[in-house]
Amino acid sequence: MTIGEKIKIFRELLGLTQIQLAELSKINVSTIRKYELGIRNPKPEQIERIANGLGITPFIFFNFKIETVGDVIALLFALDDTIDIEFDGEQINNEYTPDTISMKFKSKYLKDFMANWATMKGYLKSIENELPNIKHNSIQDIAKKNIDNKYTEFKNHYNINIHNNIIIKKGTDDIKVRVYSTNKDD
Template sequence: MTIGEKIKYFRTRIGITQAKLAELSGIHPVSIRKYETNKMVPQSPQIDRIAEALGISSFAIAGFENNIRLETIGDFMGLLIMLIKTKIVVVNGERGADDIYKPETVSFEVNPLISQFFNANISEKEFNAKDIMYHLKRKNLLQDLLSWEKINYGYEKCAAKYSDTPDKNTQAALEQLKNDKEAIEMELQRSGILLDTKDGISVKIPPDIFN
């Protein structure tokens, strides 16, 4: 099914009109009609608003297959960042005076709202998944991730405190912090080193590199 067909499916399932979906999502009725007839494709912000109006996950509309891949170190870092930002994975540890986590104290856990549904078997012993903590083995990846987490943590604190302020200088500083955070996120996803390196380090080559 296309994105438009999925929107129409979920809309009709709960029995609302295109006009009502437009009202609930704050999107123009003409756009809703074009989405459903595949004459226009909604972007991520619009998908999020439509999904919220329909009471479903945005992934139910956009799908996972076109948004998530796991082939390279860059893919892994991007996925890990997404899981942390959406609080599916929670970072635990002790922060230093500079607000960055001390690497030796850092562990990761699956959000308790998810882990409550799973148990783990280790050497024939069963454990509740919420009691399992994970550690990132590669120290260089951990350090890179913690550098990002520090600025993301700082941005979220500042955004919560100052996002509604009318002061232009404060808003400019907040926007710059957001841009710095996003730049680090993009850099962490640049690595083309393949995750499977048992036969030595291999790098993913873009298919059109020799064209």
């Protein structure tokens, strides 16, 4: 999915017109239109302005390709550099055993998200496990599509609505960023 397609999806999910997004992001409406149509690609500064206008994190617009162990390790180090993480598991001679190690976040907000995410994945997995019992392939296909749609809906809900304004960087304690309208009519 292109950046322009993502802009359009999140704009529509929030019920905004291109004109409204242009006003919120302080970017010309014709430029927003060109981004959504894939005629132009926004620069990082524009992506940040659009994300702020939508009230979402700019990272949503980037396609991270995490394919190798090295990619995951780099991501884990970046997380550890940024937020408070704890490790748990069995230890022998002060060394964690690989089969028991787990990583935990100290942030209440991330813990809440992880619990909701695990619950959602468990629910969808239980439905997926029932698919072989469905005799008609066309109904199986519809069920698979519904599972995918439900998971996408869940991700979009968290990307747009949940705790995007709470800073959890190391050394902070529940700092919230408030976004105020500069429009005198609001």
